[in-house]
Amino acid sequence: MPFSSLYIHVPFCERKCNYCAFESAVPREGDADLWLEMLEREFALRLAAAGRPRLATCYFGGGTPTVLSGPQWLSLTKLVERYFDFMPEAEVTVEANPNSLAAEHLLTWRDWRVTRVSIGVQSFDDVELSQMGRLHSARQAYGAVSAALAAGFSVSADFIFGLPHQSFANWGRTLREAVRCGLSHISLYQLSLEEGTPWASLDKDTLGDGYAAYRWAQWYLPRKGYRQYEVANFARQGRESRHNINYWREGEYLGAGPGAAGYLAGLRYKNFGSLRRWAAALADGELPVAESEQLPFERSAREAAVLALRMTSGLDRREFAERYGRQALDSLSASLQKFPRDLYEDDERGIRLTKKGMRVANLIWAELV
Numbered sequence: 001m002p003f004s005s006l007y008i009h010v011p012f013c014e015r016k017c018n019y020c021a022f023e024s025a026v027p028r029e030g031d032a033d034l035w036l037e038m039l040e041r042e043f044a045l046r047l048a049a050a051g052r053p054r055l056a057t058c059y060f061g062g063g064t065p066t067v068l069s070g071p072q073w074l075s076l077t078k079l080v081e082r083y084f085d086f087m088p089e090a091e092v093t094v095e096a097n098p099n100s101l102a103a104e105h106l107l108t109w110r111d112w113r114v115t116r117v118s119i120g121v122q123s124f125d126d127v128e129l130s131q132m133g134r135l136h137s138a139r140q141a142y143g144a145v146s147a148a149l150a151a152g153f154s155v156s157a158d159f160i161f162g163l164p165h166q167s168f169a170n171w172g173r174t175l176r177e178a179v180r181c182g183l184s185h186i187s188l189y190q191l192s193l194e195e196g197t198p199w200a201s202l203d204k205d206t207l208g209d210g211y212a213a214y215r216w217a218q219w220y221l222p223r224k225g226y227r228q229y230e231v232a233n234f235a236r237q238g239r240e241s242r243h244n245i246n247y248w249r250e251g252e253y254l255g256a257g258p259g260a261a262g263y264l265a266g267l268r269y270k271n272f273g274s275l276r277r278w279a280a281a282l283a284d285g286e287l288p289v290a291e292s293e294q295l296p297f298e299r300s301a302r303e304a305a306v307l308a309l310r311m312t313s314g315l316d317r318r319e320f321a322e323r324y325g326r327q328a329l330d331s332l333s334a335s336l337q338k339f340p341r342d343l344y345e346d347d348e349r350g351i352r353l354t355k356k357g358m359r360v361a362n363l364i365w366a367e368l369v
């Protein structure tokens with residue numbers, strides 16, 4: 001089956017946050033128009049042989065998609081419509097930041113096909129927000145969530161735990177507020193100190209206790225109606241991100257834009273991260289691919305296992321064996337046996353991490369890949 005998921009990377013931010021290593025930069029005059037023009041070329045090149053794909057999911061991530069103005073968003077939606085069809089119940093998500101989300105965005109999205117808005121809230125504590133270098137206050141975050149809900153979208157928000165000096169009480173307050181403001185989906189990420197960011201050299205001893213924060217979220221959010229369906233994601237019934245589930249089930253997807261990754265016809269690729277490098281390749285009529293790789297069979301099986309185990313539904317034994325063979329399945333079970341039995345369940349139905357296993361998932365991935 002041809003791909004039915006599209007990821008578009010908007011590589012702009014108003015300012016870089018202190019912890020962020022994502023592909024994004026503050027746009028110069030004319031950059032957004034250049035990006036739009038070259039995005040069209042990327043679609044034309046990539047779809048030359050694929051015809052008109054029919055999308056089940058589409059995701060605009062970044063960067064900060066709300067850095068684009070209302071008229072630029074209108075051009076973007078028209079561009080996407082020129083190259084893609086959508087299934088009737090397609091899920092279309094846009095990431096937004098509280099300081100730049102405006103009424104014109106919500107109106108344009110509502111008049112188009114957007115169904116979900118994913119807001120980078122990160123914390124409901126003003127001191128933490130300012131430490132992180134975020135450009136918004138907690139109050140603006142509430143405002144953005146309420147405006148997106150009032151406009152009829154399914155609203156998700158991201159939060160970071162394990163921040164410098166983050167107390168358990170502060171984390172608890174942030175999550176209680178997240179529940180109170182009516183989100184349908186909550187994503188939680190532990191702070192990681194990334195090379196090349198202002199926080200790369202922070203003293204790890206100053207960071208809040210990530211293990212305890214995550215464990216509490218695993219206890220608290222399901223009590224409030226948010227089921228954990230993946231290591232970092234909790235959702236109300238039926239509000240899981242179908243776009244991300246496609247990644248974890250190894251579905252194919254087209255990624256477009258600087259730094260975007262994609263997976264098509266068994267090939268994983270990543271575009272040039274720099275806007276100029278990406279645009280120059282496209283201006284020369286070339287695909288802007290920085291790296292691509294056809295995974296060897298064994299690695300493919302291991303990666304598929306890790307992706308499946310990220311979800312609480314886990315890995316289906318029969319499906320996995322049909323695709324990768326009995327030997328790959330046995331080898332996976334054998335690798336897991338090195339871990340205590342309370343970290344995973346392995347039965348005739350499948351293999352799943354327990355809640356406790358999810359808390360040490362990184363150690364498990366390191367053993368499996």
Ligand code: SF4
Binds near residue numbers: 012015016063064
């Ligand atoms: S707004 Fe998001 S993408 Fe932009 S710098 Fe901050 S964390 Fe990174």
